[in-house]
Amino acid sequence: MSFSNLAIRTVIFSIITNAVLAASKFLAGIFGNSYALIADGIESTVDIFASFLVLLGLKYAERPADENHPYGHGKAEPLITFVVVVFLIISAFTIAWQAIKNIQTPHALPASWTLYVLGGIILWKEISYQIVMSRSKKLKSSSLKAEAWHHRADAITSVAAFIGISVAIFGGEGFEVADDYAALVACGFILYNCYGIFRPALSEVMDENNFSELTQEIREISQKVEGIEGTEKCFVRKAGMTYHVDLHAHVRGDLTVTEGHDIAHKLKDTLRKEIPELGNVLIHIEPS
Incomplete structure (x- = not known):
């Protein structure tokens, strides 16, 4: 299998994974009364659109050189990475906005069974991160690295939701907003890692000789x-x-x-x- 085909298959894997998990999060959040899970589902939905952009970028980048592009179309990949970083930032601020809104709005405790759903999501997202990151290293692909961090960011927000829901359930009345505060912490971590994705892509666009x-x-x-x-x-x-x-x-x-x-x-x-x-x-x- 060629490098480009492996990269494209990896992104398709991400799209399918995010679609299934987004639906699971929304359903669990609605029926389990967990705003943190609904916010998590929003991020997974954003990830689907970002993955489609990565897929388009990889397909364009593999086009052969032509008269107007004698060095090929590979620069499309880091440019798409920039867009993916923007989507990550949007996800972080969307989750933060929702969390702040929930803190200000009294709501009931989440259902305890949502912890089992989150446990499965966290495990699968970390496995997805390891798969995509290993392929990004093999292919030396900045956009696949960004795609891997989408999975890790999703796992982080799910961990935050797990901790918050656990505190809310075991703390009882008065601790309903614990999962929302945990989501705010996760947003900060996601924004921090956006720079780690953005910097190598910028280096590639600027033709830095650091190899x-x-x-x-x-x-x-x-x-x-x-x-x-x-x-x-x-x-x-x-x-x-x-x-x-x-x-x-x-x-x-x-x-x-x-x-x-x-x-x-x-x-x-x-x-x-x-x-x-x-x-x-x-x-x-x-x-x-």
């Missing part, structure tokens, strides 16, 4: 290519799940232009074979 491990791997492979006597500058840019490289390589100064050209092509072919995620590789030959 030291990949750079070292490129240099080591280059040294093994016949005719290459060393490397100098090595710039790496990330676009979606692809890396573009500008490399200065040293060859003997007495070689002809044709010989230097052939060595450069050999080096380029070797790098792309050894590191499949490399896209465009520009080799600049310098005499040693």
